[in-house]
Amino acid sequence: MFRALQTTFGIAVVIFLLMPIFAILPLAFTSSVFLNYPIPAYSMRWMHELTTAEVWRTSIVNSLIIGGGATVLATVLGTLASLGMRKGALPMVGLLRTVFLLPMVVPAVVLGVGMQIFLVRIGLASTYLGVIVAHAVLCIPFVIVSVSAALQGIDPSIERAASSLGARPVTVFRRVTLPLALPGVVSGAIFAFATSLDEVVLTLFVAGPNQRTLARQMFSSIRENINPTVAAAALLLIVGTLCLGGLGALLRWRQGRKTAAAVA
Amino acid sequence: MRPFIQFESVSKAFGSLTVVNALDLAIKKGEFVSLLGPSGSGKTTILMMLAGFERPTQGAIYLDGKRIDHLPPYRRQMGVVFQNYALFPHMTVAENVAFPLQMQRVPRAEITRRVERALDMVKLEQLKDRRPSQLSGGQQQRIALTRALVFEPSVILMDEPLGALDKQLREHMQLEIRELHKRLGLTIVFVTHDQSEALTMSDRIAVFNAGRIEQIDNPQVIYDTPRTRFVAEFIGETNLIEAKIASIDNRIARLSLGAGLSAHAHAADGLSAGQTASFSLRPERIRLGMAPEGSNALDMTITDCIYHGDHMRVQLTRDDFSLVARCERLAGNWTVGAPVVASFDPSDCTVLAQ
Ligand SMILES: Nc1ncnc2c1ncn2[C@@H]1O[C@H](COP(=O)(O)OP(=O)(O)O)[C@@H](O)[C@H]1O
Ligand SMILES: [Mg+2]
Numbered sequence: 317m318f319r320a321l322q323t324t325f326g327i328a329v330v331i332f333l334l335m336p337i338f339a340i341l342p343l344a345f346t347s348s349v350f351l352n353y354p355i356p357a358y359s360m361r362w363m364h365e366l367t368t369a370e371v372w373r374t375s376i377v378n379s380l381i382i383g384g385g386a387t388v389l390a391t392v393l394g395t396l397a398s399l400g401m402r403k404g405a406l407p408m409v410g411l412l413r414t415v416f417l418l419p420m421v422v423p424a425v426v427l428g429v430g431m432q433i434f435l436v437r438i439g440l441a442s443t444y445l446g447v448i449v450a451h452a453v454l455c456i457p458f459v460i461v462s463v464s465a466a467l468q469g470i471d472p473s474i475e476r477a478a479s480s481l482g483a484r485p486v487t488v489f490r491r492v493t494l495p496l497a498l499p500g501v502v503s504g505a506i507f508a509f510a511t512s513l514d515e516v517v518l519t520l521f522v523a524g525p526n527q528r529t530l531a532r533q534m535f536s537s538i539r540e541n542i543n544p545t546v547a548a549a550a551l552l553l554i555v556g557t558l559c560l561g562g563l564g565a566l567l568r569w570r571q572g573r574k575t576a577a578a579v580a
Numbered sequence: 581m582r583p584f585i586q587f588e589s590v591s592k593a594f595g596s597l598t599v600v601n602a603l604d605l606a607i608k609k610g611e612f613v614s615l616l617g618p619s620g621s622g623k624t625t626i627l628m629m630l631a632g633f634e635r636p637t638q639g640a641i642y643l644d645g646k647r648i649d650h651l652p653p654y655r656r657q658m659g660v661v662f663q664n665y666a667l668f669p670h671m672t673v674a675e676n677v678a679f680p681l682q683m684q685r686v687p688r689a690e691i692t693r694r695v696e697r698a699l700d701m702v703k704l705e706q707l708k709d710r711r712p713s714q715l716s717g718g719q720q721q722r723i724a725l726t727r728a729l730v731f732e733p734s735v736i737l738m739d740e741p742l743g744a745l746d747k748q749l750r751e752h753m754q755l756e757i758r759e760l761h762k763r764l765g766l767t768i769v770f771v772t773h774d775q776s777e778a779l780t781m782s783d784r785i786a787v788f789n790a791g792r793i794e795q796i797d798n799p800q801v802i803y804d805t806p807r808t809r810f811v812a813e814f815i816g817e818t819n820l821i822e823a824k825i826a827s828i829d830n831r832i833a834r835l836s837l838g839a840g841l842s843a844h845a846h847a848a849d850g851l852s853a854g855q856t857a858s859f860s861l862r863p864e865r866i867r868l869g870m871a872p873e874g875s876n877a878l879d880m881t882i883t884d885c886i887y888h889g890d891h892m893r894v895q896l897t898r899d900d901f902s903l904v905a906r907c908e909r910l911a912g913n914w915t916v917g918a919p920v921v922a923s924f925d926p927s928d929c930t931v932l933a934q
Contacts, residue, residue, distance in 0.1 A: 471664065471666065473662045473663075473664060473666040474666045474667075474668060474669070476631075476633055476653070476660070476662070476666065477660060477662060477666035477667075477668075477727075478668070478679070479632075479633075479652070479653040479654050480631055480632070480633075480653045480654070480656070480658060480659070480660040481654075481659075481679055481680035481683060481727065481728075481731065482654050482657075482680050482683030482684055482731065483654055483679075483683050484654055487683070491668075491679075492668060495670045496669070496670060
């Protein structure tokens, strides 16, 4: 009885969470010009619009450029930071870690205002590089969390063994530390890309008209001329995110299997 | 000329905690030396200083006449075997063993040949494409050993390498490592807290207590004539009894043991008549029921008798003085409560400073 209630409630919550997504998706294939039900007929009209209309096309390209750039920057910097904070060689590592993770909790508006002022100062306002840097700040915490966890899992005596067998520090890193931390680095990068992909608030502050990302374009199209292209864009984002999430899960599963095998 | 490996008054402190205290230690080429001591006595720290992972706070370490304590680990040419094996989990067995050779830029064809030969030596060639996680504990241990041996380092360092194995496998590996040591003429520094392991494997044992060497000698001397109370208690089993020294003559002390009993015993350095000291007697050196000429003979009563399969442990008492003896079997008329003569030679027991 209680179990049944539990299950029903659980299902209800899941439906509540997923409903908005399922509600919007079919509208990507409507033939009507309005973003509402009922759907008169199914067509690829808006998918076509999404991939051919200039504003949408450039926004997709922009999202890929900025997402890719922010991912590379955040992954490199975040990995280096995790390595630096690892061995307790630095003083006040705890404080440092908190500072690095701050963008996760600081409201994006606050960050946006600050970034805007800062980027204008250094002449990067409304440039790709500026947006990439701003996104990277948001993405770095995800990389640090993921890579730090992976580094924590490496037995220090494995690196010592490599060193005693004649490997210089750089070689130890390249042949042992990095390969062992790689799953953490990759999953950090996936998180970073997904974060950049749906970032709107910060983008509103720091991006100029030339750096409209897909998320930003969806936001303005809803306010300006609402039509089902936005549903098509939503579909694209969801499929993209699901693919990334699936990749991440696959990596974790493989890692889990490896650990399980190591324990057995 | 300096010994092959030499610690010269080496100290190591972590903060205010002194872990190794003015250590002097010399090891010959081809020697198998065990560092034996309880947990926390600084054995691992000493090994890590030799391998280059810790810097001495004071003193110098020499290898083959050259000072090495400032060299990083990768320039020391030592094969280290860690307690948890520390194999590279992302490489196959063959890649693990090839790693040190790649570091030395040995040509590829020669690497293949040497890896094969090394794996052949430990009879694990058929496992060369497996990952470490697919091997048993004993197999991983052997691969770790092979990896440490394959680049022909000048010294092999092992930190409790057999601690994680079950008893049977451990004894098998002890023999195997000893075999390798003899056959290849290796210099091995072996850390263990297992005294029987140290006794069976080593040329010499250094017994550590709180960062100092209590005694360093070959296993037989360590076992038969411990120099301190700590060594007597830590190695093997012993009866340790407080006794008063009546007189000392030519390193043989006359002791009064209590309950009106007295005995002669080999005396350690620095003891004098009138002193209270510790008398150490191994249970298996006690004979029951006969007292040859020149031996100590004590009239005791059997108060308990415990069967252990291959031997018996017999509790002997007289008033408040008691001893444990170990013997193969008991004669029929010796039962609990029976009187018996316990005898032992003066050279088989020692008096130590308290
Ligand atoms: N890196 C370190 N920092 C602080 N204390 C340490 C460190 N390494 C070892 N110690 C301390 O040194 C003492 C000796 O340790 P160790 O050499 O590992 O002993 P053993 O190997 O004989 O058990 C222990 O009390 C341990 O807590
Ligand atoms: Mg230790």
